[in-house]
Amino acid sequence: MCIVSVVVPMYNEEEVIMETYKRLKSVMDGTGETYELIFVNDGSRDKTRDLASAICYKDKNVKLIDFARNFGHQVAISAGMDNSCGDAVVVIDADLQDPPEVIPQMMAKWREGYDVVYGKRLKREGDSFFKKFTAKVFYRTLNKMTDTEIPVDTGDFRLIDRKVCDALKNSISEKNRYVRGIISWLGFKSAPVEFVREKRFAGTTKYPLKKMLKFAGDAIMSFSLKPLKLATYLGVGISIASLIYGIVLVILKLCGVLSTVMGWTSIVAISLFFNGIILMILGILGSYIGRIYEEVKGRPLYVIQEKINFD
């Protein structure tokens, strides 16, 4: 047993893992509490696994969960939490964008009685304009679409109490998960700790645009049914508009103003436009159905090929 578990998801992080270990070790040693560092190797194709197991060999406070393949960041976090034993569990990125030095502040808040202490990004130092802009728009759109209040500008860098971790482990089985949203959905007493998000220590982002879009889709679809209602709203709107248009045409015809056949170009344009809308709505429906299918299949969330230093 230990007081604090620190979960670190890693995907191709060979360039940062040694430095991350050093920084985390010195911060955690400084707290004077018993702790474990849980490295989750999410199917890296570089030396991350070997470096992590070498660290485990030397330091028994470090544990490794080695996935059989890449299952994704959110799943890696979940696996770390599932296998943690601390009274508090901290989740932190491996690239030192979340400074480990903030952990003692989170622990202080936790001791005050908060069950969720989340890191709130005051500034993002290293991220590109595109990342900052899309993140800002995303967090605000998500909040407009959901009834669950998910704090804006916060990542997965946070401390949760054992009871929050157990609630997550025992009662949540979602496959395409958005962990920070689920934690907000669970409730519990929470408080922010502000920090400046630093530059990545080394290496490049493991979240290319494609993963970012999947992540955003998971977040919205797990927490909102609004996209499904889009068809209804558009349908009602278009029906009303065409009814008015029809009435206008009849009146014009009766008055003798309208005598020629209407243009070909506009008919083609309108027809293409509405075909586009119909396909888009089918796509939205498909995404939700795909998610239902994944839940129904009931496959495990992740597959572990090796665990080191877990007794």
Ligand code: UDP
């Ligand atoms: N990560 C992971 N699996 C993935 C992608 C990322 O475990 O498939 C980890 C990565 O190693 C890092 C964290 O998730 O510890 C955040 O990733 P990254 O720093 O690349 O994202 P960014 O900060 O650029 O959004």
Ligand code: MG
């Ligand atoms: Mg990062």
